[in-house]
Amino acid sequence: MKLAEALTVMAKQRDGELVITAASTASREWYRETNDIDATFYLQASMGISPMVTLALAMAIPDATVWTFTGDGGLVMNPSVLATEAQYRPPNMRHFVVMNRVFSGTGKLPLANNAELDFVRVAEGFGVPAECCHTVRSVEELESHADGILSDKPGYALVILEVEPATDAPPPQPPLDGPEMKYRFARTIEQRHGVKVFGPQGV
Amino acid sequence: MGSSVEIRPEVEISPRVSLLVERLADAEIEMAPSLPDTWVMDIIHALDEDPRFTMIMVGREESAIGICTGAFFGGKNSAVIMGASGFMACIYAITKICYTYQIGFPIVMSMRGGVTDRATHHQANGSYLEGILDTLGMPVLMLNEDRDYDHIPDAAYHARIQKRPAIIGLPGRP
Numbered sequence: 290m291k292l293a294e295a296l297t298v299m300a301k302q303r304d305g306e307l308v309i310t311a312a313s314t315a316s317r318e319w320y321r322e323t324n325d326i327d328a329t330f331y332l333q334a335s336m337g338i339s340p341m342v343t344l345a346l347a348m349a350i351p352d353a354t355v356w357t358f359t360g361d362g363g364l365v366m367n368p369s370v371l372a373t374e375a376q377y378r379p380p381n382m383r384h385f386v387v388m389n390r391v392f393s394g395t396g397k398l399p400l401a402n403n404a405e406l407d408f409v410r411v412a413e414g415f416g417v418p419a420e421c422c423h424t425v426r427s428v429e430e431l432e433s434h435a436d437g438i439l440s441d442k443p444g445y446a447l448v449i450l451e452v453e454p455a456t457d458a459p460p461p462q463p464p465l466d467g468p469e470m471k472y473r474f475a476r477t478i479e480q481r482h483g484v485k486v487f488g489p490q491g492v
Numbered sequence: 493m494g495s496s497v498e499i500r501p502e503v504e505i506s507p508r509v510s511l512l513v514e515r516l517a518d519a520e521i522e523m524a525p526s527l528p529d530t531w532v533m534d535i536i537h538a539l540d541e542d543p544r545f546t547m548i549m550v551g552r553e554e555s556a557i558g559i560c561t562g563a564f565f566g567g568k569n570s571a572v573i574m575g576a577s578g579f580m581a582c583i584y585a586i587t588k589i590c591y592t593y594q595i596g597f598p599i600v601m602s603m604r605g606g607v608t609d610r611a612t613h614h615q616a617n618g619s620y621l622e623g624i625l626d627t628l629g630m631p632v633l634m635l636n637e638d639r640d641y642d643h644i645p646d647a648a649y650h651a652r653i654q655k656r657p658a659i660i661g662l663p664g665r666p
Contacts, residue, residue, distance in 0.1 A: 309562075330565070332561075332589070334588050334592070335558075335584070335585060335588040335589050335592075337554075338554055338555065338557065338558035338561075338585055338589065339558070340558070341525075341550070341555040341556075341557075341558030341559045341561075341562065342558045342559070342561045342562040342565075343562060344548075344558075344559065344562060345523060345525075345548075345558070345559040345560070345561070345562025345566060345568075345570070346562040346563075346565050346566045347562075348523075348546070348562075348566070349562065349563055349565075349566020349567060349568045350566050350567075367551075367552055367554065367555065368551075369550070369551020369552055369555065370551070370555055370558075372551050373548060373549070373550055373551065373555060376549075377548070467592040467593040467594065468593065468594045470593060471593045471594060471595060474565060475564075475565055478565055478566075478567075479567075484566060484567035485567050486564065486565060486566075486567050488652070490653075492652040492653050492655070
């Protein structure tokens with residue numbers, strides 16, 4: 290399965306979910322697929338941290354379904370996020386791991402022991418229940434989750450997307466710098482969910 | 493939710509720990525991602541026991557930076573509780589997230605390695621911690637006296653104005 294194909298399915302199924310991407314090719318591919326610069330926060334250049342941003346956001350706004358993408362390189366860097374996720378398992382959080390087994394942005398060099406990596410076993414070892422863990426290897430398999438993990442039905446899920454390393458040049462980054470991303474995303478949350486992110490002084 | 497193994501924490505809730513918790517409540521802190529060292533462990537336990545707060549134990553301090561970022565977007569005030577070594581370990585997260593996206597929140601932190609700290613394993617913090625804070629231009633509120641605790645809400649708001657973390661520094665175990 291190509292990552293672009295998977296994201297096409299996900300973008301089609303998306304119905305208002307907030308998305309937090311990570312420092313990975315998923316960030317660029319998601320932007321190419323959706324051109325979304327309002328309800329997606331592109332947390333670039335901070336590997337392995339997007340799940341924690343998502344966890345807190347999901348806990349803070351229970352009526353918002355929040356998706357996050359992590360690269361497998363980022364998750365190897367900070368696997369203990371799974372222990373914290375396992376403890377809270379917000380029903381409105383979905384954690385998608387892009388598993389291409391290489392460092393896509395840096396020469397497609399292989400992750401350590403990449404053939405053996407099994408994040409489902411890692412997750413279960415950190416206490417994520419088996420029924421919350423899903424491995425998806427094809428577009429058809431992903432589409433079969435349309436009424437489940439790709440919907441707003443409650444239920445924390447960790448989804449491993451097994452994808453081929455990309456062969457094309459990476460698409461461009463979203464044309465925003467950090468502060469603009471912050472304000473766009475925060476104002477979208479304020480409008481959609483009635484949350485006050487900024488106070489009366491605009492901070 | 494996941495389960496916790498029942499172990500009795502070996503902590504001490506001193507008057508200053510209670511004072512700090514009250515001032516965090518005054519600052520409307522709701523989420524407190526934490527990872528202990530010996531100077532902040534009592535604070536973390538006190539927050540965990542207090543229904544006004546959601547103390548979230550993380551595995552690495554950079555995860556706490558992520559949690560505070562998510563809390564920010566969720567309209568919730570938050571504060572990191574961690575040790576000096578943990579701060580050093582998450583400079584990557586702080587600069588890549590807080591400084592890139594201009595998101596500020598308070599960090600309650602042990603200022604290890606100072607002149608009165610006899611722990612040899614904090615030699616590196618003694619040599620570099622203050623210099624790094626200075627290099628990052630990070631504001632610091634030191635809790636040297638009881639009256640300093642009254643400024644905790646100010647420090648929390650200052651972090652939002654400055655759009656970078658503000659350190660609430662502990663010169664010792666409170």
